[in-house]
Amino acid sequence: MFAWLIQSKLKPKQIKQPRLEIFVLVIFLTAAAYLLFAFPAIALEATTEELVGQASSLAIDYQEDFKVNHPNFFDLLPSGNLLICRVGYQKPAVAEVTLDGQEVWSFPGVQANSALRLANGNYLLTDAGAPGSPYIPRVCEVSPQGNMVWEHRFSSLTQAPRYAERLANSHTLITLPFKIIEVTPDKKVVWSYGWGKPVPPGIPGHLACPVQATRLTNGNTLVVDRGLVGGRVFELTPQKQIVWQYGTGTYPKLEPSTQEPVSKPGYLKQPVYAVKLSDGHALIADLGTQALITVSGTGKLINIVSWQSSLAALPVLNQWWAMPLTPEKVLVAFTLTSLRSRILLLSLEK
Amino acid sequence: MVEINPSQRLLEVHLAIGGDNLGQLETLSQIAKRHGAVAAVNGGFFNSSGGLPIGALIKDGQLLSTEDLLRTAVGIKENNQLFLGYYDPAKESIPNLKHLVTAGPLLVLEGQPLWQGVVEGFRGSILKRAARTAVGVDKQGHLLFVVVDGRQKDFKAGLSLEEMAYLMVDLGAQSAAALDGGGSSAIWVKDKIVNRPSDGKERKIANAFLILHQVPVYLNEKHLFFDAPPEIEKGRVLVPLRGIFEALQAKVDWDQSTATVTAVLEDKTILLTMGKQEALINEQKVWLDVPPQIRAGRTMVPLRFVSEALGAKVIWQNNPPAIFINK
Incomplete structure (x- = not known):
């Protein structure tokens, strides 16, 4: 609208320059959006406004028609499209869809635990590798044309990757079942954390069920360990020292009278995603208690808001994943008892 | 739990179908008794209304049901060797395979617990704590048939699929997969059910794995x-x-x-x-x-x-x- 008004009031000779300005502005905004969303290492330390831009004011209620699979993970792209990992017993795929359900890109045959769009327009997928052909756990970079640009295969389903992100130095940070590794483009491991197998809690490097590791601008790594009986989120230095941690890796027993998920300060039941803001705070989505938790840079609780009541009226069968956009807004992927799935933006009250 | 040495003389792990016909249901006790089994556990998933198996089913080398589901199959090969993995009967054959049911998820591989339930398409209450049945193989090659009770107030809550994976690892499994669970979970040893099925009584099931010790x-x-x-x-x-x-x-x-x-x-x-x-x-x-x-x-x-x-x-x-x- 604004561009049209400018153009309509300008004489033909005067049109060129404003058009260029608009063009430059669009390029700049697009590049900024890519930086924010495609390079989480940079994007995950932004103010709330920088982090989500206009996304925080979007009304998102995406509904899937598929019944044979479910949205295991998604990413909100700068275009407003969703990149969805559909997993399940038939027709698994990663697909980019518009909010009204148009599929603009898909890569079938992968049981993806995560998918991100890279700055170069390619997609970075973590394929759990099983079951189904080709049953190879791998991290792969796929072009918009569907060509395999880069692939890091793992020899066993015990190493089925859960999350991967491309770092600014072109390395790839990969979250495995019991280990986090940073690999170069030629697949050399240059940094790792964890034992690669279950070890008892308390042993340095213990990871119960990590689902996300993301590199921060200070060189540290933010780790979300979903856990087995309770989770935790912590920040690691390159020397593998924990700077701060929220959650203990355990969770207190629920009250037998209610059995409802209740967020308990200091604990995380099943964290699935965390993002660090430029003010030093971190946002954590705890799927186990359906809560969005803000903690300080030292791991102290700032705020808890729950989305439990927001979904109470819906016949939700399973919630799969949640992505905080602001301390009060969260995108949640869930399947209804009809077996149709939705990704819904929830605005929460403090 | 039943542990067997698959190379034991006269021992056979057999897949039996309810009423010997696809679509018929019987309790585990009925199936086990009919076959003179020494032990038995429930088998793969089935459609509770029609009794037909969900996924593929192979019995005595014959493909009786086929449906390509991206889930882990549990099979028995010659000499009672366990097969666990994805199997599409239309595209591949497994040498020496005698019996197979589609089940899942894969719980253990190389002695490590896996987290495959969600990508194998399981959802709903199946992902929560429940009664479970699993089969695995340990380092000695012994087969482990394990049943855990669940969803019974003041008795047992049961295990999630991840917890079941850890249990199988603790029991020594190098690889393991889940079979049908919940109210179907039952284990029969020497003429009686030795667990407490969560329905309060034995559920009628479509198929079962039997441990036979007899001259065929x-x-x-x-x-x-x-x-x-x-x-x-x-x-x-x-x-x-x-x-x-x-x-x-x-x-x-x-x-x-x-x-x-x-x-x-x-x-x-x-x-x-x-x-x-x-x-x-x-x-x-x-x-x-x-x-x-x-x-x-x-x-x-x-x-x-x-x-x-x-x-x-x-x-x-x-x-x-x-x-x-x-x-």
Whole structure:
């Protein structure tokens, strides 16, 4: 609208320059959006406004028609499209869809635990590798044309990757079942954390069920360990020292009278995603208690808001994943008892 | 839990179908008893309304049901070796595969717990704590059949799929997969259910894995099962009276007062008395090496004598032990 008004009031000779300005502005905004969303290492330390831009004011209620699979993970792209990992017993795929359900890109045959769009327009997928052909756990970079640009295969389903992100130095940070590794483009491991197998809690490097590791601008790594009986989120230095941690890796027993998920300060039941803001705070989505938790840079609780009541009226069968956009807004992927799935933006009250 | 050495002589892991027909349901006890099993657990998933298996089902090498689901299949190969993995019957064949059901998820691989339930398409309450059944193999190659009770107030909550994976690792499994769970979870050992099914009673199921410890008997190449396993005494195989006579299509009559059984087939009449080595074939006296006898409440008769008396030919195979009756 604004561009049209400018153009309509300008004489033909005067049109060129404003058009260029608009063009430059669009390029700049697009590049900024890519930086924010495609390079989480940079994007995950932004103010709330920088982090989500206009996304925080979007009304998102995406509904899937598929019944044979479910949205295991998604990413909100700068275009407003969703990149969805559909997993399940038939027709698994990663697909980019518009909010009204148009599929603009898909890569079938992968049981993806995560998918991100890279700055170069390619997609970075973590394929759990099983079951189904080709049953190879791998991290792969796929072009918009569907060509395999880069692939890091793992020899066993015990190493089925859960999350991967491309770092600014072109390395790839990969979250495995019991280990986090940073690999170069030629697949050399240059940094790792964890034992690669279950070890008892308390042993340095213990990871119960990590689902996300993301590199921060200070060189540290933010780790979300979903856990087995309770989770935790912590920040690691390159020397593998924990700077701060929220959650203990355990969770207190629920009250037998209610059995409802209740967020308990200091604990995380099943964290699935965390993002660090430029003010030093971190946002954590705890799927186990359906809560969005803000903690300080030292791991102290700032705020808890729950989305439990927001979904109470819906016949939700399973919630799969949640992505905080602001301390009060969260995108949640869930399947209804009809077996149709939705990704819904929830605005929460403090 | 039942642990078996798959190389044990006369041991066989067998897949049995409810009522011996796809779509029929039976309790695990009924299936196990019909086959003279020593132990049994419930098998793969099935459609509770129609009783048909969900996914593929192979029994005795025959593909009986096919549906390509991206889930872990549990199979038994020759020599009771366990197969766990994805299997599309339309695209591939697994050498020496005898039995298979689609189940899942894969719980353990290389001795490590996996988290595959979500990507194998499981959802709803299946992902929560529940009664579970799993099968695995340990470092010695022993098979582990494990059942955990669940969803019973003041008794057991059960395990999530991830917790079940850790349990199987703790039990020594190098690889393991889940079978059908919830109210279907049941384990039968030596004539009784030894867990507490979460429905409060045994659920009727579509198929089951049985542990047989018996000399296999084949009639015209079809595997014969008896409600008590065949037993060997003095080199003679004894089988349940009613099972063998009915298989040979003879009419049987039991006289409780004289402990005498009379079997009639066409022009042949056989008379056997419990504990007596003397029998009558068309009133002709015949001497038996081993007399008919009652064992653990079952009336057992010598298989070779009965079969041959009714006109069948009996062949004993030494390695592996098996009896072939041709009629």
